[in-house]
Amino acid sequence: MSDPIELFKLIVREEIRKLKILDIGIVTSVFPHSEESDKDNYECNVKLRDYDLELRRVPVATQLIGLSYIPSVGDLVLVAYIDGNINAPVIIGRLYNDRQRPPLSREEEIVFEPNYSRSARRRIHFKLPSGIAFTVEDDVVVLKTEKYKVEVKNNGEISIETNGKISISSKNDIEITSSRKLRLEAANVEIFSRNDLEIKTSSSALIQAIGRLNMRGSIINLN
Numbered sequence: 001m002s003d004p005i006e007l008f009k010l011i012v013r014e015e016i017r018k019l020k021i022l023d024i025g026i027v028t029s030v031f032p033h034s035e036e037s038d039k040d041n042y043e044c045n046v047k048l049r050d051y052d053l054e055l056r057r058v059p060v061a062t063q064l065i066g067l068s069y070i071p072s073v074g075d076l077v078l079v080a081y082i083d084g085n086i087n088a089p090v091i092i093g094r095l096y097n098d099r100q101r102p103p104l105s106r107e108e109e110i111v112f113e114p115n116y117s118r119s120a121r122r123r124i125h126f127k128l129p130s131g132i133a134f135t136v137e138d139d140v141v142v143l144k145t146e147k148y149k150v151e152v153k154n155n156g157e158i159s160i161e162t163n164g165k166i167s168i169s170s171k172n173d174i175e176i177t178s179s180r181k182l183r184l185e186a187a188n189v190e191i192f193s194r195n196d197l198e199i200k201t202s203s204s205a206l207i208q209a210i211g212r213l214n215m216r217g218s219i220i221n222l223n
Contacts, residue, residue, distance in 0.1 A: 022081075023048050025046035028044075031044065043058055044071055059089075077094050078093045103209050133145070140215075
């Protein structure tokens with residue numbers, strides 16, 4: 001071949017063929033940063049689908065520093081190679097397949113349904129630098145800071161704990177209804193009405209005081 005340009009093109013094509021650009025692999029082991037003391041840095045072992053080769057401790061690319069969602073064992077992943085070097089692989093994404101189908105969704109919808117296999121590890125956790133943390137698990141949703149905690153449990157129980165004041169305000173009616181017991185307990189309890197105050201019961205009533213009991217009014221009717 002006497003044409004130097006054609007010779008150069010041939011050499012380039014041969015060199016490109018030697019480069020590893022992308023591969024599809026299956027995750028065989030995962031190494032998340034799960035403990036403060038561990039040295040794991042968000043990596044996976046990956047068995048290449050089309051070759052009898054397993055890549056060890058492959059870094060996982062993330063879209064956001066501070067975000068952690070490592071692939072699961074068995075996930076189908078896309079592996080890229082820095083400068084085409086098989087010794088410098090990076091997992092750049094996960095792929096849906098016949099075994100792992102995407103959740104139902106429409107155009108312009110954002111749907112997140114984690115495909116967790118172990119219930120003890122099902123958790124979505126957000127934490128801001130201010131200390132506010134929001135955690136979603138199978139049986140409870142928790143909103144927490146150093147001074148308050150709100151829990152909504154899957155069985156319907158709701159609890160609020162706080163070191164500060166709780167205020168409920170509405171320009172319309174407020175109703176509190178329970179089919180069982182309603183209990184109010186505090187060091188002091190005040191009930192104030194700008195207009196009429198009405199207390200009714202469809203059964204018996206008991207007003208009891210260990211100390212003095214005062215009743216005041218311009219007119220008091222006892223029937």
